[in-house]
Amino acid sequence: MHLRLIKRCQKCLLTNDLIGLTGMCAQMYLQSFLPKRLVDENMHYFCISRVIWRVFGISSGCVAFVMALERYIALTKPFFYHKHVSDKMIRRSIFLLWAIGAFFTFLPLFGFGIYFDEAKNVCLRYRDATDPTDVAYAYLFFTVGIILCTGIVICNLSVRKVLYRSHHKMRRQFRSIQPTPMLDRSMIRSSSQKSASFADSSIFRMVGEPTTEEIRFAKLMTFLSISFLACWLPQMVCIILTQQLRPEVKARFNWFFRLSDILILLHFMLDPYIYVLLRQSGRSDLRTMIRYVFSRNQFNIVETAMAPIQKTTNSSPLP
Incomplete structure (x- = not known):
């Protein structure tokens, strides 16, 4: 089921970004190469289309938030995840957040927020608003964006924190087991390789240093948050700067405004790579982490290795 949920989110993210990028690029080329008179006559429709493409920007954050929350629940509450989280719930969550994002984005078309200046016949951005109602919409959009950023970062960093704590917990558990001289170390290693959840590591490798899967997944979580x-x-x-700074001071930050637009464009371009291509190598790690960290099967390694001793000493290898 987990693999199916990941594929569902991946398809939503790819489709969302593809439509958004295609639409914005198509409009840019139309406005650049169509006759200026034709562009000026239809400028209002071009401004409406800019608002429509904006939906796919906020929707990209909504899908990313669903993916981050799914990872967080899968690792922190595995029993709840397997019992309540389903493909249908993921679809509903994505659609609900997409609808909420579309609702906030389309508000300027209904008078709450600015997107078009009829006097100058130019498109305006919501952050350039001066009317109190339009300024309120700019801060509303700011609040929605901050909530998405905060939610995604908290979920991703929480996953990293869970992996870090679980690793140190496993190290303490395995260090508390003291093999007796009667037990051949080679027998422990051979039994561990047959029973371990991680196929590429033995007990002593897991005790001595983090596994490859843990390191890869923790780095991925950090990279997702930072990007x-x-x-x-x-x-x-930029919304805060535009609303709070005076025009003469605002001109000094034009470079920052352009940089923010470039970063958003890079986000659309890098989104599929970050959330899809990198997760191709990480999704098997997630399934293995869930099975290993939260199930008692991790102790089968020790139980198998210590079985001969239990017959003679009648003692448990666990504290």
Whole structure:
């Protein structure tokens, strides 16, 4: 079921980003190469389409949040995850968040927020609002963006924290087991390789250093958090700068405004790579982590290795 949920999120993310990128690029080329008179006559429709493409930007964050929350629940509450989280629930969650994001994004088309200046016949961004109602919408969009950023970062860092704690917990558990001289170390190693959940590591490797899967997954979680913050947070900061700074001071930050737009574009381009291609190598790690960290099967390694001793000493290898 977990693999099916991941594929569902991946398809949603890829489809969302593909439509958004294709639409924005198509509009850019149309406005660049169509006759200027034709563009000016239809500028209002071009501004409406810009609002529509904006939906796919906020929806990308919504899908990323669902994926981050799914990873968090899978690792922190595995029993709840396997009992309550289903393919149908994931579809409903994605659709619900997408609908909420679309609702907030389309508000300017109904008078709450700014997107078009009829006097100058130009498109305006919500962060450039001056009317109190339009300014309120800019701060509302800022709040939604901050909530998405915070949620994704908290979920991803929580996953890293769980992996870190579980690793140190396993190290303490295995160090508390003291093999007796009667037990051949080679027998422990051979039994461990047959029974271990991680096929490429034995007891002594897991005790001595983090496994490859743990390191890879922890690095992936950190990279996801940093990349999302780097691409989305500047846009949120631009809203505050635009609303709080005076025009003469605001001109000094034009470079930052352009940089934030470039980062959002990079987010659309890198999103499929970060969340899909990198997860191809990490999703088997997640399934293995869930089975190993939260099930008692991890102790089968020790029980198998210590079985001969239990027959003679009648003692348990666990504390």
